[in-house]
Every structure is written in structure tokens, then in C-alpha cells.
Amino acid sequence: MVELICAPKISHNEIGYLKFLTQEYVSVRSSLFPYESLKAKHHYLLHYADLILHFGPLIRLWTLRFESKHSYFKNCARKLHNFLHLCKTLAERHQMLQSYLACGQLFPPKIQSVSETHIHNTQLYNTKIQTAIRAANCVTQSTSEVSGVVYKGTKYTNGLVVIQQEIKRVLPELDVNKLQDVVNHLCFVVGVQKTQDLALVEVTDLQDFLFPIQCRKLLMDFKQRASRGQVDEMPIEITFTPLPPHDSLSEQPSTSYTPSNSDWLSMFQIPWERMPAALLHAASNKEKAPLGPRREFVRNVVTAMRELCPNPNLADCGEVAKQIFSKHSLTFGDFSEEGEQLGKGYSSLQRQLKTRVEHVNRDNVAHRIRQPKKNTAEQELNSCTVKKVRCKVDSYGCINWQPTSMPDGETTESLEMKRKVVLEKFQSGGPHSTELSDVDNLMQETYIYQRQMINSCPPPAISDIEVEWPYLFTKRGLCNHFEILTGIDISSRLSECLIGKSNRIVNYFQKQTLKWNAEVQALLKEIEATPATNNKTAISAILLTMKYFKEKENSLFILVDETSTKMSIETEQTLPATPRLIMLGDKLLTSSKWMVSIEGKVTHCIEEKLDFAAALSALFGCFYVFNIEYQESASATLELIQRFFVRINPEGTKCAAKSGTSRKTGSTVKRKVQNVNPHVHTFLQSLTEFEWKTSN
Numbered sequence: 001m002v003e004l005i006c007a008p009k010i011s012h013n014e015i016g017y018l019k020f021l022t023q024e025y026v027s028v029r030s031s032l033f034p035y036e037s038l039k040a041k042h043h044y045l046l047h048y049a050d051l052i053l054h055f056g057p058l059i060r061l062w063t064l065r066f067e068s069k070h071s072y073f074k075n076c077a078r079k080l081h082n083f084l085h086l087c088k089t090l091a092e093r094h095q096m097l098q099s100y101l102a103c104g105q106l107f108p109p110k111i112q113s114v115s116e117t118h119i120h121n122t123q124l125y126n127t128k129i130q131t132a133i134r135a136a137n138c139v140t141q142s143t144s145e146v147s148g149v150v151y152k153g154t155k156y157t158n159g160l161v162v163i164q165q166e167i168k169r170v171l172p173e174l175d176v177n178k179l180q181d182v183v184n185h186l187c188f189v190v191g192v193q194k195t196q197d198l199a200l201v202e203v204t205d206l207q208d209f210l211f212p213i214q215c216r217k218l219l220m221d222f223k224q225r226a227s228r229g230q231v232d233e234m235p236i237e238i239t240f241t242p243l244p245p246h247d248s249l250s251e252q253p254s255t256s257y258t259p260s261n262s263d264w265l266s267m268f269q270i271p272w273e274r275m276p277a278a279l280l281h282a283a284s285n286k287e288k289a290p291l292g293p294r295r296e297f298v299r300n301v302v303t304a305m306r307e308l309c310p311n312p313n314l315a316d317c318g319e320v321a322k323q324i325f326s327k328h329s330l331t332f333g334d335f336s337e338e339g340e341q342l343g344k345g346y347s348s349l350q351r352q353l354k355t356r357v358e359h360v361n362r363d364n365v366a367h368r369i370r371q372p373k374k375n376t377a378e379q380e381l382n383s384c385t386v387k388k389v390r391c392k393v394d395s396y397g398c399i400n401w402q403p404t405s406m407p408d409g410e411t412t413e414s415l416e417m418k419r420k421v422v423l424e425k426f427q428s429g430g431p432h433s434t435e436l437s438d439v440d441n442l443m444q445e446t447y448i449y450q451r452q453m454i455n456s457c458p459p460p461a462i463s464d465i466e467v468e469w470p471y472l473f474t475k476r477g478l479c480n481h482f483e484i485l486t487g488i489d490i491s492s493r494l495s496e497c498l499i500g501k502s503n504r505i506v507n508y509f510q511k512q513t514l515k516w517n518a519e520v521q522a523l524l525k526e527i528e529a530t531p532a533t534n535n536k537t538a539i540s541a542i543l544l545t546m547k548y549f550k551e552k553e554n555s556l557f558i559l560v561d562e563t564s565t566k567m568s569i570e571t572e573q574t575l576p577a578t579p580r581l582i583m584l585g586d587k588l589l590t591s592s593k594w595m596v597s598i599e600g601k602v603t604h605c606i607e608e609k610l611d612f613a614a615a616l617s618a619l620f621g622c623f624y625v626f627n628i629e630y631q632e633s634a635s636a637t638l639e640l641i642q643r644f645f646v647r648i649n650p651e652g653t654k655c656a657a658k659s660g661t662s663r664k665t666g667s668t669v670k671r672k673v674q675n676v677n678p679h680v681h682t683f684l685q686s687l688t689e690f691e692w693k694t695s696n
Contacts, residue, residue, distance in 0.1 A: 019049035502541035550663035
């Protein structure tokens, strides 16, 4: 069939045979795969025979070459994320590509000969040059002689005097690029050919490259050394050696001060006079900034920033955003609907400024060049010197992470005795003994003793904590510890807000069905087809956000049979090290029993009378009580639960992973650690805007 469709010549009999083959193919496919619907291309296939009769062989009409050429433009549009003057941007990028392909080799070799090469003959040179060549371990067979070479864009010929060390000694503050410009100018423009010629250099020879004081200091040193006879006229073969590469110079010790890119911040002034009228009105009334005037003010601020620095980095944008936030926090700040500040409060404004900077610099490659980063070895050395025993992520969002003073009248021995009493009560009464009031009192009095074990370094295994403090592995004991740790009664908070906020999330997705990808749409259909239960809405909201963030369900939930027990799950399932909520049922939406697993072991069994809010509070509480970071594969969903449902809004994030899995390609990529997850912030902002629009 393919041969007939792609044939350059075809007869009428073959066209009839092709029509029979296509009909038979579609019919057989439908019978073999009854649950797979046919695609549009299968229907088009049935018309190929008629199209050949009308237009001739279809191979003459195909658009494969067009699709191949067009794929470049589609990739550019997808990766640039720029939809202003898109045609102009694509035309410029395509023209640069054509120029690159036409120029041949874009980056020439580091060393290029400017003249004819000759075989090196050591015997033609004096003993000093022969000694120098032997010291460099040059192989005679692979060594050539030339009258000049170009190394990294700089031309070196016979007579080039190495003076960079002399200049560097007198002017250590010169950077590498300026130093090389001065050396090249003296050698190729001024005509310095011998070390003795340095005493003849005048101020006018250097005034285009150095400040007047620098010129005077340099010339005074040259003349003083010449008067003392410290500059001798040496043979040309010895004094003429090429300038070392940049790397060698950068390794030499220097006392120079290199201004950072952020020095301009001390001179920068926010252009408050360029605030739109609507934004001024909002700021005076302490209201949220309207979107249009806010974007206009961001453009004005970035224009003022680029007058002092063409390409401010993210940290610079953060400093500017901080200044704006400090003056008009309620207008530009990031706040939850309860009025609680999200992270630093100006993360969205910082990203908005940086996005605008990148947009205006999209066609200016020179302004996007940054200083080279430190090498890996230097970074590791610096990180080793400041490494802490415990990272900041462990105490993230906590107000009582490690108490420093013992309770009144308590000692280590008395707390150990109380721990043993608690252990005996658990062994005699089991998990249900946690309902006793004296157990709560004992656990509260020994809180500092519990934190000392959990916060110890290296951290203990979960199984070791369970042996010492078994009540932490009951839902009540865990939530009580969480309340002392963070100041939040997580059970009450989730019970109060989970259903209401989950309804809002589900409504947000259902009212915009066509906006979402195929996975979200399929989940919405499944939600509609599932009978209503007490836990359906809350579970649906969490699953929808996971689909929105392109996170897999098994990164947070594990589905098992409803009849499974703790022992059977640990035996039959491969449980991950990071916390998971085990859902018992036919599918996630209809599950009614839950367990929590940590480090490959079931640690918490939620009572059947409790709902999904109790199960979620136990899962989320484990991350804080046991100093566990969010797993990267579910970090966005967990941060949404933290900021939207539990309302813990400190700076930073509880996921410190430096690498993660790309949600688009599935490959491992470097991960940026930010104050607030940008996907979470965007989702919350979109939810608020949607509700505002639909309510009006």
C-alpha cells in the first residue's frame, strides 16, 4: 500500500487495487482494536485513491520538505516564549542561522599560522634557546617554525616583548582584557621591540588605555629601572616569547578590586514619578495593583534599571523588588487570601522584573553575556568551609524546632524516666492508649527530649525513632508534636478548609475544561463518572493539581487493594524511602482507608472512622516532625498543600534538590531552588483571578 501511494507513476488498475487495500486495512484495524478509536488520518487514507485520480501521483504533492523547514520555526517559537513581533524574531533567527551555515567554521583553531611553516632545526639556535626548548619537552618531529602565529585572536611575531609581568607588577588593578590591550598596543602600534624601548614610551602612547595617574606610575617605573640599569638589552631570541593565555594571568595573585555588577544599585532610584494613575490610586488606598498598570510600571522600572546596567541578574531584580515592596507592600506584595505573606513577599515582582529584562535583551547577545562562574573545585572548596551540621531545610517553617532550655524542674535523667513510662503505657495499651490525657502531658513534657533525638546528626532511622517514641507513629501523637513544632493544629486546619478550598480548585478546572491538557481532561471525566463520597472532592482537588503540575500520582500516593494489611503491603509492595499516602480501594477517588509509609515501611495506620483530611494531615506532618525534605517529584503539590491549605508561608522551600526530572522531556535537569515555587505561585494567582472574574 505504501509503494502504491508513494509511486511516481500509477495505472488505473493499481488505483482500484489501492482503494481495496485501504478499505481492508481500516476494516481489519477496527476489528482488531475495537477500543481504540480511528484517527482522522485513517479516514483521509480512504480518499487517497480518488485524490490520485483527480491530481495524479500524490508523491508530487506531499509537503514533507515544507514540514522539515517549518519545524525550525516551530521549535524557535516554542523555546523563545516570545509572542511580540514573532514574525520579526523568527526572521532574524533564521537569517542568523543561514549566516552561520554560510560562514563555514565559526570558531577557528586556537593557534593559526600566519606564514609558511618549516621543520624545526635545534642546531640553528644558541644554547639558551635549545635549553628552553628541551625544558618545554618539545618533540622535534612535531615542532614547526613560523614567523608569526595568531593565538586566541591575537597576532604574535618576531620581536614581541613580554611586558605584561612588568605592567602587572606596577598596576595590579588592571583586568586581563585591558592588560592585553596595552601590551598589544605597545608592541604593534608604538613599536616596542626591546626591553630597553620601554623607557622611551610617552604618556600620549597610553592615554587611550589608562588613566593619567596610571600612565605616570608606569612610565616612572620604566625610567627608574632604566636609569638604575635594571633593564638590559637582551638578545632577540630570549626576549621575544608569546603572551601567556588568559587562564595563566587569572591564576596569578592580585590585590585588584573588581567592581561587581550590582554596584549600580547604590545609585539606582525607583522611578516613582512614572507610576500609572491607576497604580497610584491603588497604592494610596492600599489595594492590590491592577494587572495592566502593574505591567506598565514594571516596564518603566526595567527601562530605568537598564540605563545603569544593561542586563541585571535575578539578585539585582530582587533588590529592586524589595525596595518597591518595602514602600507599597499591600499593592505589590504576595499575600494569601487570608492576608498571610507568601515567602519574602516580592517573589512574583522579582520574576516579573527579570522576565522583562530577558525580553528586552532577547536580540542583544552582548548584553546577555555574564562573567564566568567559579570552577567546580573552587565551589566545592567554598562549600566545605561553610558546611553546617544541619541544613536550613530541616527547621523550615518551624517555630520550636530545637528548644534550648529544659522544662522547669526537669533533667536529662527525669526525662528519660518519663520516656520509659510512655513506652510502658504504649506496650500495655497499644496505639489506642494515646487518647489518655496523661499520655498527652508526658509527650508534651518530653518534647525537648524527642527533638534532641530527631535532630541529632547523623539523623536516626525512622525505625529507631519508632522504638524510642512509638506515640509519634499514631495520628494523634504526630499531630500534637506538629502543633508544638509549628504552632498550627493541622488536624483542625485541614478539617476546616480542605473541603471548601477543594471545591474551589475542582470548580476552577471544571469551568475551563477545554483549557487543560488531555490528562487533566481525562481526570475530569473520571471525577464526573465517580459516585459522590465524603472524600471525593478533597482527593479530586489534590489529583487535579498533580496533573496540572505534571507530577505523577505515584510520587505521593500508592494504590493497593482494600483488603490489604500493613504486613501484606510491606511484603508485596516496594515502598519508597520518602513519605507516601497508601490508598486502600479500587481507585484513588473511591478509597476510604489510608496508611502512611516512610523509608520503605508502613508507619501510620489511619483509623477507619477518620476522613481523608486526617490522612493528609498525618502524611504532611511527617515531613516536618521527622525533618524530611519534599521529594522533587511531588514538590509543587506539597508546597501547594503547605501554602494554600496548611498556610505555612516562610521564605524558601522544603525541597533543596539541585537536580530533578524535566516534566516535558523526562530527562534529568538542573533545578533552581527559589523562595516560592513559581508554578505554585502562578496557580494561586490564576485561581484568584478566575474567581474574581466569575464573581463579577
